[in-house]
Amino acid sequence: MAKSHGENGPRAPAAGGSLSGTRESLAPGPDAAAADELSSLGSDSEANGFAERRIDKFGFIVGSQGAEGALEEVPLEVLRQRESKWLDMLNNWDKWMAKKHKKIRLRCQKGIPPSLRGRAWQYLSGGKVKLQQNPGKFDQAFWCLVQICEKYLPGYYSEKLEAIQLDGEILFSLLQKVSPVAHKHLSQQKIDPLLYMTEWFMCAFSRTLPWSSVLRVWDMFFCEGVKIIFRVGLVLLKHALGSPEKLKACQGQYETIERLRSLSPKIMQEAFLVQEVVELPVTERQIEREHLIQLRRWQDTRGELQCHSPPRLHGAKAILEAEPGPWPTLQPSPSIRLPPDAPLPGSKGKYKPPKQVQKEQRKQAKASGQWDKPPTPSQAKVAAAAGDACPPRDVHPKDPVYQDPQDSAPQDSAYHCSQESLTSQESEDTYL
Structure with missing residues (x-):
């Protein structure tokens, strides 16, 4: 595909490692003549016997009558930095759009790197979401056009x-x-x-x-x-x-x-x-x-x-809010889980941390004269892990810390835990 603008051909690669817009400028070593030779190899102009042609920085073949004049030069180092920043944005698109939309706007004003422009347009326009909603139907360019006609410029082609x-x-x-x-x-x-x-x-x-x-x-x-x-x-x-x-x-x-x-x-x-x-x-x-x-x-x-026609949407942020992507929203995940068939007991009363519960139970035991000796390390560990609602197996039923099996889940259940620990789902904290 040939692209022609103006009267003069594109200028030779600039010195200092800047991006001149040609593939030949990325090759190390050759001078301008060698770069011209590289540009003609394998091209349609060589096969058809026409004059030598070059390729601009957008990938279009530019003939002797077909350049648009001097193009804006972007140093290679700056271009690589921009590519790195855009890759980070595209890989974390929802986060950037939600919290740093102004930064995206500034980077679009500076110009999207050519190597990522097609992908960026898909994210900005919402074409990627449309493609995911319609798998196997048409390609990315089609859905980008759909977004232009329906969201950016609705009614223009009616x-x-x-x-x-x-x-x-x-x-x-x-x-x-x-x-x-x-x-x-x-x-x-x-x-x-x-x-x-x-x-x-x-x-x-x-x-x-x-x-x-x-x-x-x-x-x-x-x-x-x-x-x-x-x-x-x-x-x-x-x-x-x-x-x-x-x-x-x-x-x-x-x-x-x-x-x-x-x-x-x-x-x-x-x-x-x-x-x-x-x-x-x-x-x-x-x-x-x-x-x-x-x-x-x-x-x-x-x-x-x-x-x-529907009201037009002013840019990427408005389109994303109107048609959010299919990506799931992250939810807090508690570390204490119940089996699928186990009912979730309701939480009553003010929650007390396990250590505070242990101290009150020990005071009650001493006051009633039934306190003989402090619990063993293994018993204390089990009590701390279960909120002191899951007593060790050797605890006598008369012990004050004993809980009636009819009021709780089976004692031999690996998932058994106290009501106090289950309230962590409400406070988004987990006490172990």
């Missing part, structure tokens, strides 16, 4: 594209706060949002931005939801039409639309775009508030929506 039209009005209203100059110009030219934002939103910018920028946008989109799509659209509009100087070449409707269809490579560049998107102050609450406003206007002018 008849009449009502959800897209509604989001176009939301985008245009938010633009008034982000860039009043661009908003005024589009209003004067009477350019409907559908003329420029339909492909942006329906394809999540995959047909608009350079591929490196697309992946970074999708990293954030899967984590934070549709607000990333709104932010990207607002950034592009702001930097394309947001100043009088930029509007000098956009005097009419045709020129304005052409400007938005042929955006400057600078504002689509990976590092610049991501930084602008992260810093743009547009929140989920603002989007939902504007959604309600535009929905009421729609109902007043056009009637009820014909598309009844």
Whole structure:
């Protein structure tokens, strides 16, 4: 599969051990010419007799006319550190999502390592849960697409594209706060949002931005939801039409639309775009508030929506809360267990630790004159283990510590224990 962007081919591997985005840069020793030779071996271009081609850092074949310019360089050491952190997150996903979701969001903004991006998207989107709920039905990519259509962008691909039209009005209203100059110009030219934002939103910018920028946008989109799509659209509009100087070449409707269809490579560049998107102050609450406003206007002018789609979920955390994974929740496990058929006796009265029970029983025995000698070590050990409710076999029935067999489980049961020890299930502690 060939991927072409721009006019110039990718640059040679950078010095200093940085990740240049090619497989050849990982090979030790060869110079640029040798790396070029390695890139052509076994490729389709060699078999078909075409010019030599290279492979970008995403695994796409890039020809002489097919690079998108300079890519953001990530040092190999930094990349390996990020991979290690992401592996830890993916292996303990529930814990991270529950307690460290902000950390996940920050790491998505920095960019998911290419080697783990596919797996991370499955976890973020909930596609992995869908796959586990439907074993043997379709593959991972399919369920990821299902999540996009049903959770992130519900109603986008329905008849009449009502959800897209509604989001176009939301985008245009938010633009008034982000860039009043661009908003005024589009209003004067009477350019409907559908003329420029339909492909942006329906394809999540995959047909608009350079591929490196697309992946970074999708990293954030899967984590934070549709607000990333709104932010990207607002950034592009702001930097394309947001100043009088930029509007000098956009005097009419045709020129304005052409400007938005042929955006400057600078504002689509990976590092610049991501930084602008992260810093743009547009929140989920603002989007939902504007959604309600535009929905009421729609109902007043056009009637009820014909598309009844479920409410969209804003990112990975909301999706996980709506559809938790099938993993069992850890429960406290008591160390004292009863046989399956044994009834669980109820606990009455205030619980007393075994040592305190022993002292009171000894005092009662001394007071009644029936105390002869302290118990043997073996007897004390048995009494301590059973809460002094399981007397040793040689204890006489007249002894005060003797318990009527009718009021307890059989004496020869290996699982016999006192009511006091069973209350440990309520306090989540076990006394032995």
